[in-house]
Amino acid sequence: MEVVVIETPPLGDRSYLVHDGTHGLLVDPQRDIDRLERAAAEAGVEVTHVLETHLHNDYLTGGYAYARKHGAQYLLSALDDVSFERTPVADGQRFSVGALTVIAVATPGHTHHHLSYVVEHEGRQAVFSGGSVLYGSVGRTDLLGAQDTVGLSHDQYASARRLAGEARPDAALYPTHGFGSFCSSGPASDATESTLGEQLESNHVYTDPDEGHFVAELIANLTAYPSFYAHMAPLNAEGPGEPDLSVPEPLDPHELQHRLEAGEWVVDLRTRVAFASDHLRGTASFEYGTNFTNYLGWLFPYGRTLTLVGARDDVERAIRDLARIGIERPDAALGEDPAQLAPGAPASSYPRLGWAHVAAQLPPEDTVLDVRRREEHDAGHLPGAVNVPLHELLARLDDVPAGRVWVYCSSGYRASVAASLLDRAGRDVVLIDDRLSRAAHAGLSLVTA
Template structure:
């Protein structure tokens, strides 16, 4: 049987894990912490997991590799140079690991994303001998880009960028053009230096399209470092957890909180997060809550904004939505929410005075408001607040707008000038989160629930730092 490589996508974090198998035994690469997905896939296909491998000590999520290896009895492959606090099969550049009669792994040192980063070539047995089917590249060679090089500190970014270039060239030299490229990052992950929409790729395609294989080393390093934006604050906790060896996850239902408990948690400054869609939140929500709908990267923004030890309570329409949120949160090391409640907002309060609405609008209305003709029911646009990231702001922004990236807003609420605030992002998700924070601070706020690329056509004056 030909080898099969299945993708286990975690779109909310922009990552992929993999299960490679020959129909009988399997290798798992860079598993997320909620390993039940992988165990289900292996069971469904009748595959016994014999090897679990890590391309690197991850900075963007808590790994499930240690627990998966423990449960399955698989060999756990981790770079020998990484000083971890658990037993593993230490591997280094040049090692060959026999998996079965039909497949083997070859270990290639590909520093750049981290100092001890490894890639794993998956070799398939053929009549002519072993042949490279593809390579698991982790945060090294990605689709059209590479993994970022600044996660271990800015002081290492330049050196690691040079390593990244050399590693990509080494992979391109060692492997045939037809070899598949299977990266972990690059699908929205902040671990990626830039993003690609490609669903798959090969070494040959990367030679034609990837800047790391087209630019000289110095030019690549300069361009890469110039393009790096901010990354989530919770990354600081991920490497620590992964070096120590993550504990098993507990995805059992969270304790229910009644209306009095919810009110007390809000009064105590805890985060009570409404997981419903932002339009439902705008229609009615509990005063003091924060909007982070499950339709967007909830865990990324929540993990980025909170103080790490603050208890979190989840509000949703159904228990299944709470369970989905729990799964998202354990991936970044938030193990157990403090409480949860399901249903509708009126069930979460002791009286209607605890409910609040949020006004939604669009860019044509903003243009009218800035011209002194605010639509009925909407305030003047005293302040336009842009909560996109800095790289987005530099590309193009509204003339006269105030810029505070969403992750910075909880600690910079007092920096927002006085007056009614019209807040926008790229589409409305981050703007609604920001508006909920502003409203909790007593500000009059309007959410621009509209695509930013429609602003100029709507008559909003633009500016650019480019």
């Protein structure tokens, strides 16, 4: 049995190709199926089955599209309500994929109908646990609403024990979430591989003997998650098609200027350094990188027109990333010189400083804005800082005091997005582009709530 790991760092997830050298199966495939097709071709195997552990909340699946395109069976829990034909799978069901034996195990908790899969081949076992048992933790249990959270948290505890009884301790464990995904909860580790036995000794779902305590702790540690999650499961239940990942023809400069004047969403993918020094007034800064997908998806109002501005390579990568969360076919203005993209359009800029300069230059009458999540703010913040989490900023612009605003977060990324949104709203802003951990070196102390 060979397991090919297909990483999606922007979403913190993994998909898997599992094969015996001739036939294979896919587990929790991402929307951009060309990566999966390439992996199967490189392995020289025919994928005959596509398995979903659950209807995903943090990305659109490529499973339905792959199965239809390649004539594979598409397996999903028989209890999930979907609008397309699939091969329904029930708890305890066994089936073969070439020389591989696959056993479905009901592991509710992350969702009500979540399945894990135990795959066996020549004495080896592998467990594909989706959003059930992760490395160091479990999948979050609040995505279906507050009314289900307590029950699903108890289910997670029971499911982990059920899974441990269905596979050997030496079984390799392959979760879908837990590599930066907001679908994970609790003290997830930074491990890149593990076995079920290792998790039995270190994962709090196994080491906590008190189910009530585990549930209370799990729920207490649940934090905010991206708003785009609300769109994912319903779209997955409809069976997403294969995305169009081509780069569109560049926008005419006059059309770009018209969109800026109309207040449309025009997103600049350049570095926050370049954006702060010079950008088209009305654009928002979402520096392309690992954080891009989650934070743009969190703030962008689905259904609006989206225009990406940046180098062709970044635009091409951004289109792929956004297709994974259902933002289809954005328009683009290709180039990195604002003056050439929309000649004559108003430009803007704002200061970008590190903590040493903040300590020396911050006037007492100015506002310091912390755009981290509440639990981060409560754990330690600058004295007097106003806390408006980034994902709440657009709805709470009026809560930001008048006058000049100095914006910070933990690393500079969220602060750069927030600074651009405040600049877009006509506010006088300073971006603190520095790690908060360096504030102490500048003589600035933090206080707790």
